[in-house]
Amino acid sequence: MNIFFNMRGTIVRQIAEDRALAEAAMNPPRRTSSPPRRTSSPPRRTSSPPRRTSSPPRRTSSPPRRPSSSPDDRPSTESVQMNNSSNSGVILDISTLKMAEVDTEVPPLPPRYRFRDLLLGDQTFQNDDRVQVEFYVNENTFKERLKLFFIKNQRSSLRIRLFNFSLKILTCALYVLRVSLDDREDVNGDPCAKCQNNSTADSADINWCVIFWVTRREPVWAIQVTVALISFLETMLITYLSYKGNIWEQIFQISFILEMINSVPFIITIFWCPLRNIFVPVFLNCWLAKGALENMINDFHRAIQRTHSAMFNQVFILICTLLCLVFTGACGIQHLERAGKRLTLFDSFYFCIVTFSTVGYGDVTPQIWPSQLLVVILICVALVVLPLQFEELAYLWMESQKLGGNYSRHRAQTEKHVVLCVSSLKIDLLMDFLNEFYAHPRLQDYYVVILCPTEIDIQVRRILQIPLWSQRVIYLQGSALKDQDLMRAKMDDAEACFILSSRNEVDRTAADHQTILRAWAAKDFAPNCPLYVQILKPENKFHVKFADHVVCEEEFKYAMLALNCVCPATSTLVTLLVHTSRGQEGQLSPEQWQRIYGRCSGNEVYHIRLCDSKFFGEYDGKSFTYASFHAHKKYGVCLIGVKREDNKSILLNPGPRHIMAAPDTCYYINITKEENSAFIFKQEEKHNKGIPVSGLYDAPSRLPVHSIIASMGTVAIDLQNPSPPEESSKLTLPTENGAGSRRPSIAPVLEIADSSAILPCDLLSDQSEDENNQSDEEGSVGSDFVKGYPPNSPYIGSSPTLCHLLPQKAPFCCLRLDKGCTHSSFEDAKAYGFKNKLIIVSAETAGNGLYNFIVPLRAYYRPRKELNPIVLLLDYPPDNHFLEAICCFPMVYFMAGTIDNLDNLLQCGIIYADNLVVVDKESTMSAEEDYMADAKTIVNVQTMFRLFPSLSIITELTHPSNMRFMQFRAKDCYSLALSKLEKIERDKGSNLAFMFRLPFAAGRVFSISMLDTLLYQSFVKDYMIGIARLLLGLDTTPGSGYLCAMKITEEDLWIRTYGRLFQKLCSSSSEIPIGIYRTESHMFSTSESQNSINVPQGEEHRERGESWKEKKAHRNSTTSDQSEHPLLRKKSMQWARRLSRKNVKPSSRAERISQQRLNLYRRSERQELSELVKNRMKHLGLPTVGYEDVSNLTASDVMNRVNLGYLQDEMNDHQNTLSYVLINPPPDTVLELNDIVYIIRSDPLAHMPEESQTGQPRRNQQDFVSETRDETHL
Known part of the structure; x- marks a missing residue:
């Protein structure tokens, strides 16, 4: 604005001047006869034309008088002019010398001043008062320019030092060269030439x-003089440029003294010829060369911006120091020995090497005292200088080991590496x-660069020294x-950057804040790095x-723990899926369950395009269900999901209405991916050999003969009855009137979905039953629930899920569960x-992650009649913000308390x-001693096992290695x-070494660190996080299915195999x-002393368990063939083992007495625990009807509650149960009673009309419309 107003003022002044000149030219002064009217005398004296009368006003540049002046003013002016004319011969009009007063109104700008000058500036005006200011004029001096060229500028100073070196x-x-050409007896006429040299x-x-x-010689002298002159001038110039007020500081520098010693004598020889053969210790220039080389290396590193080069510089300085000492000693001794025993330069060099290496052969030694004195001086200098250099080198070496050095740019551009950032x-x-x-x-050629702010741990250092990792892992x-550390790690060239949080911190929020800043810094430095x-x-x-x-840890943790309550061992299932394994664990074990469990643990999730697949390529145009079944039947792979080419969302089991297309991406479970599989078609081999082909289950494992015959019979029945049964989703045995004695039939899987075969009541049988056919008793539980989206989310980013809500x-x-209020008086x-x-x-x-525990258990696809009440037992009462988020869910309560009370x-x-x-607990995640963070949790859980043996306890541990202490028994040989x-x-290097621990296999223990591999595996499989979130219910995609489980009962055993299921x-x-998820009885071997003891009470308990098993087996058996029922086979094996134990030689009487005393002690302990619990319940006013004594537990209680993983040792020391997970078992796997099958059920809303999908949630949300959502806590 100031420029604009200055410009405008200048324009106005110029316009006024131009206007005044124009008026003066157009109106010249009038001639009058009276003298006072004469305006100027010169026109009067000359006979110039009238047009020249206007020149005086132009010369004076004064404007004419104002036309508005009154006539009364003229007499006074004229009188003044007359007075002036009388005094001088020239009469001037004073008014013409004054500036014309500008009119009050500012005249408008001409067109040429309005816009052009505003853009181009006021450059054409002569009356511009602006001043041009030059900056950094101090650098324009000759000295500063020389200093910039010789010292400050990196590249020019590097060239100068290179020239000096x-x-x-x-x-x-x-x-x-001079030494090699030297003749000691000829000194070229010097004053000492006549001295006799007597050797x-x-x-x-x-x-x-x-x-x-x-x-x-003359040529050598000429070159040395030239070099000395150049060095002397350069030294003087550098001294002048480096002068800071103290000239003596510059003079007494070692480098200046050496320059004077080696250059001034040669310059003097120019003017005094007899001194041309004087000895000058030119070999001392090696120290100046050393200093120039150090400066040159520093300038070079500064030019290439390499800052971390201290280690290289120190090693270089040490090597140069050793070379200079050896060269100085060799040259000095050789020259001094010219007066004594003549030594060549090589002999002197040999003597210096032998002396400095402390060998000292003694074959070459100095003979005169000057050379001997020089040797003493050199040794003293070496003893002072070299230890300092080595100390500095050792210090830098230790520091470099801590810092880890650098990852070179050349390696980063030619090799592939990833960066791991941890606190x-x-x-x-x-x-x-x-x-x-x-x-x-494909990751074998990658390098891992670890960037950590702390010093490397001793154990980590020991691991990184192993050749397997030392060549591929770099710690920084x-x-x-x-940015300097990110540059050291070459983050901008990295293939990926993994940023992990420290979960063992007491303040987990602060740990997250550090992770966020690391992620921001990495994104700012390397925007293209994943x-x-x-x-x-x-x-x-x-x-x-x-x-x-x-990957959000608490989201996955709570969702997995929630699914563990409705789908047993979901944590084990997901953990095995996200770990890379070849399925070779436990294959050498004598236990059958360990071999099949280890084999199935090798199954992982892979993906492939349908058009590129041999597994699924033939199912183009077929339904998803058809492709999944036949791919499993033919190849043993399990197709679980698909993704359209034009859609980024993965759909798990989109249902039979989804028609497979060539561009679709298929997601399947298999031991290895299809690209690494070889295909051997057994049908062709059998045809060539003349063997009949069954054509049903060409799975990796061969079916028994009776299974093939049974399956063939099933196909025949299917052809007779092709119409799909309109039944519920329960697998029930047909009635006797329908099928008679023949085996029940299974309908074929259709290639294209039939609308009549897919009924909403089939997929939503539980929901429709809850809504329409509820009894009065059941209506009191779930009739008031509605379906809708939770109105309050405790944090930003939670995926909206359709849930059962309160109206x-x-x-x-x-x-509050334990306290009554005005609305409810219940207190327990x-x-x-x-x-x-x-x-x-x-x-x-009550953290925000606990919200993800409630949502999967209240999802809309959970049957209302199967919703379990949720009680939150919290150490600290929750805040109102959390209560606002959970108050819309049915049957969710909280209570303040701890499990150790x-x-x-x-x-x-x-x-x-x-x-x-x-x-x-977060407060116990950090402990002074490693792996002690779980001590309190393990002991409390073990106490609850003793007090409530029938309770299913799912425990989260900080360290996976501590799971061996769960259900701990000191004398458990198994x-x-x-x-x-x-x-x-x-x-062997297995990633799943902990998988055979019984608590983990049964899904009773879990550690969130087991899911760290989910993030690591996503580097190769970018879809794994999305699939895991869909399986756990963290994300809900329209049309995608969900994970649930079904139990194999007695009525379902007719299906026989997993392929038929x-x-x-x-x-x-x-x-x-x-x-x-399989639970089976197992005979755990114990010590020999225990096997030899025969206790009637223990036998009584075993007989009770066997009698129960016999009754169950009798009810379950449908044929006379004992091999068709697995329980009968187990019964016979257990009976044989019991007979073999009875035939053992009886033990001594002392052993029997000690065992009876132990049983009495155990019985008293059980009774004591039972009485303790009952007394506390009576004290609290609670009924004791629900609590039963431990001794009254039956085998059915244990078989139905497989959570323990074993029966309590107080009851039975030998009869136990174990549970494990089989992922994608072979089709010929025989189903057993109480097997729990993991299934992915299609989305019920995907098969309902659009109005029914949207209308119900809208009706359910009407009660929440009037309420505003609270602010989400950040």
Whole structure:
């Protein structure tokens, strides 16, 4: 604005001047006869034309008088003019010399001044008062320019130092040349030329002439003089430029003194010829060359911006120092020995090497005292200088080992590497990452660069020194927030960056904040580098939404623990899926369950395009259900999901209405991916050999003959009855009137979905039953529930899920289980009269992640009659923000208490609970001693096992290695055998060495660190996180199915095999099975002393268990063939084992007495625990009807509650149960009673009309429209 106003003022002044000149030219002064009217005398004297009368006004540049002036003013003016004319001959009009007063109104700007000058500036005006200011004028001086060229500028100073270094090397080379051409007896007419040189004289007689005078040829002298002159001028110039006020500081520098010694004598010889052969110690220029080389290396590193070169510089300085000492000693000794024993330059060099290496052969030694004195001086200098250099080198070496050095740019551009950013690196975290990352064949050539701000741990250092990892893993100590450290790790050239949070921190929110800053720094430094971020708290997830892949620990943890309550061992299932394995674990074990369990653990999720696949290419145009069943039947692979080419969402089991297309991406479960599989068609081989082909199950494992015959019979029946049965999703045995004695039939899977075959009532049988056919008793439980989306989300980024909700939000006071309020007077779980068993969650605080525990258990696809009440047992009461988020869910309560308090457990209804989930506490995750963070949790859980043996307890541990202490028994030989098996698998390099631990196999223990591999595996399989979120219910995609489970009962055993079950589910309800959770009895071997003891009481308990098994087997048996029923085979084996134990030689009487005393002690302990619990219940006013004594447990209780993994040793020392997961078992796997099958059920809403999909949630949400959503806590 100031420029604009200045420009405008200048324009106005110029216009006024131009206007005044124009008016003066147009109106010249009038001539009058009276003298006072004369305006100027010169026109009067000359006879010039009238037109020249206007020149005086132009010369004066004064404007004419104003026309507005009054006539009364003229007489006074004229009188003044008359007075002036009388005094002088020239009469001037004063008014013409004054500036014309500008009119009050500012005249308008001419067109040429309005826009052009505003854009171009006021450059054409002469009356511009602006001043041009030049900056940094101090650098324009001659001295500053020289300093910029010689010192400040990196590249020019590098060239100057390179030239200086070359000169010094040249002088040293000329000295060696002069020595080689030197003749000691000829000194070219010098004053000492007549001195007689007696080589045989005594060493005390020194010929000083040959020391001070040498033979120097003219060409050598000329070159040395030229070099000395250049060096002298350069030294003077550098001294002048480096002068800072103290000239003596510059003069007494070692480099300046050496320059004067080596250059001034040669310059003097120019003016005094007799001194041309004087000795000058030019070999001392090697030290100046050393200094120039150091400066040159520093300038070179500064020019290429290499800052971390201290180690290289120190090693270089040490080498140069050794060379200079040896060269100085060799040249000095050789010259001094000219006066004594003549030594060549090589002899002197040999003597210096032998002396400095402390060998000292003594064959070559100095003879005169000057050379001997020089040797002493050199040794003293070496003893002072070299230790300092070595100390500095050792210090830098230690520091470089801590920092880890650099990852070179050349390696980063020619090799592939990933960066792992962590706040603290532990051995478990490192090994999990390395084992999982390098488990993939195409990642074998990758390098891992670890960037950690802390010093490397001793155990980590020991691991990284192993040749397997030392060549591929590089540890760098540094911060991801520093660009220098990111440059050292070459983050911009990395293939990926993994940023992991420290879960063992007390303040997990602070750990997340550090992770967020690391992710921001990495994204800012390397925008194109893919980021794989692990976050702890779900409320912090949206800060790293820009990352390519994000895994929120608490989201996955709580969702997995929730599914463990409705689908047993979901944690084991997902953990095995996200770990890379070849299925070779346990194959050498004598146990059958370990071999099949280890074999099935090798199944993983892979993907392939349909048009490129041999597994699924033939099913183009067929339904998804048809492709999944026939691919499993033919190849043994399980197709679980698909993704359209034009859609980014993965659909798990989209149902039979989804027609497979060539561009679709198929997601399947198999031992290995299709690209690494070979295909051997057995049908062709059998045709060539003349063997009849069954054509049903060409699976990797061959079917028994009776299974093939049974399957062929089934096909025949299917052809007679092709219409699909309109039944519910339950697998029931047909009535006797329908099928008679023939085996039941299974409908074929259709290639194209038939609308009549897919009924909403089939897929939503539970829901329709709940809505239409509920009895009065059941209506009191779920009739008030509605379906809708939760109105309040506790954090940003939670996926909206359609859930069962309350019509009206429950008041906060009604959410408290143990305290009554004005709305409800219930104070314990018994008073509520719940129809289903409770699910109790023990946590320290009500974090936002706990919301993900409730949502999967209240999802819309869960049948209302199967909803379990949820009780949150919290150490600290939740805040109102969390209560606002959960008050819309039905049957969700909280209570303040801990699991180590028996009263709190009883008040929250533990005797009515089906599952107890113990969440790892944040305050105990960090311990002074490693692996002690789980001590309190393990002991508390073990106490609850003793108090409530029928309770299913799911425990989360901080360290996976501590799971061996769950259900711990000191004399359990079978657990010891499993421990040895674990060590063997770990030595083989297995990623799943812990898989054979019984608590993990049964899904009773879980550690969130087991899911770290999910983030690592997503580097190769970018879809794994999405599939895991769909399986756990964290994300809901329209048209995608969900994970659930079904139990094999007695009525379902007619299906016989897993392949037939696959066909049954696909044809009837379009469900895809993916695995089996199996529980079986097992005879755990114990010590020999225990086997030899025969106790009647123990036999009584075993007889009771066997009698129960016999009755169950009698009810389950349908044929006379004993081999057709697995329970009968087990019964016979157990009976044989019992007979063999009875035939053992009886033990001594003392052993029997000790065993009876032990049984009495155990019985008293059980009674004591029972009385303790009952007394506390009576004290709290709770009914004791629900609590039963431990001794009254039956085998059916244990078989139905497989959570223990074994029966309590107080009851039976030998008869136990174990549970494990079989992922994608072979089609000929025989189903057993109480097997739980994992199935992916298609989305019920995908098969309903569009109005029914949207109308119901809208009606359910009408009650929540009037309520505003609270602010989400950040």
